[in-house]
Amino acid sequence: MPRVVVLTNPTSGKGRAARVRDEALPRFHGAGWQTTALTSRSADDALDLARVAAAERPDVLAVCGGDGMVNIAMQALAGTGVPLGILPAGTGNDFARYFDVPLGDPAAAASRIVHATTRTVDLARIGERYFGGVLAAGFDAVVNERANRMRWPRGQMRYNLATLAELRVFQPLKYLLELDGEERSVEAMLVAVGNGPSFGGGLRITHGAELDDGLLDVVLIKPLSRRELVRTYPKLFDGSHVNHPQYEHHRVKRVTVACAGIVGYADGERFGPLPLTVEAIPGALAVRA
Numbered sequence: 339m340p341r342v343v344v345l346t347n348p349t350s351g352k353g354r355a356a357r358v359r360d361e362a363l364p365r366f367h368g369a370g371w372q373t374t375a376l377t378s379r380s381a382d383d384a385l386d387l388a389r390v391a392a393a394e395r396p397d398v399l400a401v402c403g404g405d406g407m408v409n410i411a412m413q414a415l416a417g418t419g420v421p422l423g424i425l426p427a428g429t430g431n432d433f434a435r436y437f438d439v440p441l442g443d444p445a446a447a448a449s450r451i452v453h454a455t456t457r458t459v460d461l462a463r464i465g466e467r468y469f470g471g472v473l474a475a476g477f478d479a480v481v482n483e484r485a486n487r488m489r490w491p492r493g494q495m496r497y498n499l500a501t502l503a504e505l506r507v508f509q510p511l512k513y514l515l516e517l518d519g520e521e522r523s524v525e526a527m528l529v530a531v532g533n534g535p536s537f538g539g540g541l542r543i544t545h546g547a548e549l550d551d552g553l554l555d556v557v558l559i560k561p562l563s564r565r566e567l568v569r570t571y572p573k574l575f576d577g578s579h580v581n582h583p584q585y586e587h588h589r590v591k592r593v594t595v596a597c598a599g600i601v602g603y604a605d606g607e608r609f610g611p612l613p614l615t616v617e618a619i620p621g622a623l624a625v626r627a
């Protein structure tokens with residue numbers, strides 16, 4: 339009998355995750371799967387639970403949460419061969435989007451896990467810590483820092499307000515990059531390093547990034563006027579910003595991003611101040627989605 343461990347972050351999506359789990363579990367039972375449902379009390383607890391669950395080698399470790407929760411599970415699953423399953427319950431759910439997992443339909447997401455075949459994908463790694471999506475290290479990261487300092491409102495609206503506030507004051511940043519050993523100094527609004535193509539709920543900043551090419555996509559948006567930045571932003575939804583003259587793209591195995599005063603965020607999680615070195619780790623994660 340196949341076995342799934344469902345690990346739920348009760349705080350995901352403003353508390354939506356418990357309902358998502360309750361709608362998903364009957365699908366596994368109906369398909370004859372054995373289930374173990376775990377709920378984490380904190381981020382550290384989630385990592386411990388994921389590690390213990392992975393060691394027992396279930397057929398799938400499914401996380402019920404958002405990209406932050408998926409990121410936690412990656413730390414436990416990388417290199418183990420135990421497949422990740424996703425029951426999306428966050429606000430962005432970018433990693434789930436990479437696999438076209440149905441959003442807002444927990445039963446359908448569970449069916450997907452039951453019927454899918456397992457695929458092996460790359461991860462990106464900074465030090466000992468993995469991410470699956472995009473490292474934000476510019477305007478987007480500054481917005482994230484600003485949003486984290488705000489107490490109100492919650493959810494997506496906080497990011498919208500932080501974006502507007504930052505747009506008013508943001509100046510291009512001076513970066514030093516090392517792209518597969520080649521140094522480059524450049525002014526830019528942002529540098530993004532993608533294992534996957536999108537962040538922030540479908541913003542396709544690293545449009546074209548493939549999950550299984552063993553490479554990272556590095557995107558630079560070079561200086562833009564405030565007006566041009568506002569005009570270009572909606573193009574991120576379909577990836578058409580790649581045609582903008584200030585867009586620059588590289589594909590590398592390893593990149594170091596340095597810029598004074600900037601904190602890097604990956605999978606929506608704070609990874610720490612730049613400089614950060616990101617390395618592609620081919621085939622690190624099994625995904626059943």
Ligand SMILES: Nc1ncnc2c1ncn2[C@@H]1O[C@H](COP(=O)(O)OP(=O)(O)OP(=O)(O)O)[C@@H](O)[C@H]1O
Nearest residue numbers: 351378379380381403404405406407428429430431
């Ligand atoms: N009980 C908990 N279990 C796990 N993580 C928790 C818990 N409480 C707080 N967290 C924190 O919540 C963060 C975000 O979780 P998650 O990504 O699942 O939800 P979200 O923020 O609503 O969704 P998204 O990342 O898609 O915007 C985690 O990275 C973790 O640091």
